[in-house]
Amino acid sequence: MPRFKNILVTGGAGYIGSHCVVTLLEAGHEVIAIDNFTNSVEDEDGSPALQRAEKITGKKITFYKADLLDKPQINAIFDKHPVDCVIHFAALKAVGESMQQPLLYYQNNLLGMLNLLEIMRSHNCYQMVFSSSCTVYGEPEHLPITETHPTGSITNVYGRTKYFIEEMLKDLSAADDKWNIISLRYFNPVGAHPSGLIGEDPTKEFTNLMPFLAQVALGKKPVLTVFGTDYNTPDGTGIRDYIHVMDLASGHVAALNLLSQTHIRLKVYNLGTGKGVSVKELVNVFERVTKAKVPLKYVDRRLGDISAMWADTSLAKEELGWSTQLTIEEMCTDFWRWQTMNPDGYPKKTKKTEIVVNGKS
Numbered sequence: 251m252p253r254f255k256n257i258l259v260t261g262g263a264g265y266i267g268s269h270c271v272v273t274l275l276e277a278g279h280e281v282i283a284i285d286n287f288t289n290s291v292e293d294e295d296g297s298p299a300l301q302r303a304e305k306i307t308g309k310k311i312t313f314y315k316a317d318l319l320d321k322p323q324i325n326a327i328f329d330k331h332p333v334d335c336v337i338h339f340a341a342l343k344a345v346g347e348s349m350q351q352p353l354l355y356y357q358n359n360l361l362g363m364l365n366l367l368e369i370m371r372s373h374n375c376y377q378m379v380f381s382s383s384c385t386v387y388g389e390p391e392h393l394p395i396t397e398t399h400p401t402g403s404i405t406n407v408y409g410r411t412k413y414f415i416e417e418m419l420k421d422l423s424a425a426d427d428k429w430n431i432i433s434l435r436y437f438n439p440v441g442a443h444p445s446g447l448i449g450e451d452p453t454k455e456f457t458n459l460m461p462f463l464a465q466v467a468l469g470k471k472p473v474l475t476v477f478g479t480d481y482n483t484p485d486g487t488g489i490r491d492y493i494h495v496m497d498l499a500s501g502h503v504a505a506l507n508l509l510s511q512t513h514i515r516l517k518v519y520n521l522g523t524g525k526g527v528s529v530k531e532l533v534n535v536f537e538r539v540t541k542a543k544v545p546l547k548y549v550d551r552r553l554g555d556i557s558a559m560w561a562d563t564s565l566a567k568e569e570l571g572w573s574t575q576l577t578i579e580e581m582c583t584d585f586w587r588w589q590t591m592n593p594d595g596y597p598k599k600t601k602k603t604e605i606v607v608n609g610k611s
């Protein structure tokens with residue numbers, strides 16, 4: 251039995267959250283998941299992703315539809331359950347939307363975090379894994395990117411919320427040594443659980459490469475737009491460090507293990523593979539393993555995109571004892587399995603039709 255038993259997972263019904271819940275259950279943790287369904291799918295019985303996570307693992311999940319901005323509601327959940335550690339995924343994450351609605355992003359991501367930290371403290375819970383992003387590095391000054399690379403020169407509001415939260419965590423852990431926090435900087439999570447039962451189902455527009463690619467391969471969108479062919483990279487297209495979501499999930503279990511054994515106050519780790527893959531390379535692998543055809547259209551660079559980014563993964567290997575196991579082929583195969591088994595994503599909540607008889611319902 252792991253030393254941390256009860257793990258509260260915020261954003262547990264989301265893409266990364268639900269995969270992480272599966273891995274946590276398999277590692278023997280009890281999971282209390284919360285989600286407000288802003289970025290995840292809700293059906294008549296709650297979260298289809300979490301119902302399927304229960305099916306995959308044969309274990310039960312305690313779930314609440316709850317919002318971090320509703321302090322009394324979150325407080326009541328902490329009153330009810332003895333939480334040993336929190337994994338905090340819940341956040342708004344659409345880069346474009348964040349530029350249009352900065353206050354919404356600051357309120358949701360920053361205030362949500364503040365509420366959570368205050369409630370944790372009042373319940374004597376000081377252990378947290380925070381879902382951060384390689385976006386905090388901005389335009390890389392060197393590659394691969396180590397955790398000591400400068401942070402903060404970010405061009406979008408979403409990224410700044412991650413950066414501000416990391417700064418907040420620094421101040422908090424410096425002021426009070428009871429806190430024990432790991433911030434995980436994700437590179438580009440893709441793929442899906444190998445069962446094909448859970449995967450990424452964006453509730454907003456498809457803007458990320460892999461979900462868009464799969465929509466084109468399914469014939470739901472006519473063409474994949476490749477943003478930029480004149481980057482200073484071998485084939486001219488942008489390079490990213492794509493990481494399988496199941497590897498990412500196991501990184502969280504490794505972080506929990508470290509927190510349960512050592513008082514580290516605050517540490518940050520990159521979660522990536524250490525390998526850069528270009529847009530063209532990813533499309534080629536996807537077409538090869540799925541046998542699907544992806545028509546391409548080359549256009550100018552997307553505003554705010556950086557040219558190339560991949561992680562130095564040595565710190566996570568050394569201190570978390572974690573490294574990725576899954577290949578780019580597996581990322582594509584697993585994503586495609588999820589997408590072909592669920593071409594419309596999860597079953598969505600349907601509004602009950604009201605029957606009106608003689609003006610009365």
Ligand SMILES: O=c1ccn([C@@H]2O[C@H](COP(=O)(O)OP(=O)(O)O[C@H]3O[C@H](CO)[C@@H](O)[C@H](O)[C@H]3O)[C@@H](O)[C@H]2O)c(=O)[nH]1
Nearest residue numbers: 383384385436437457458459462475476477488489529555
């Ligand atoms: O239709 C598309 C979509 C993307 N790309 C390119 O594909 C690469 C990856 O793009 P995307 O999947 O959108 O990821 P990023 O732009 O790297 O941003 C992701 O990764 C960041 C770092 O973790 C997070 O901050 C963001 O939330 C997340 O969207 C980039 O070179 C894009 O220019 C295309 O060519 N066509």
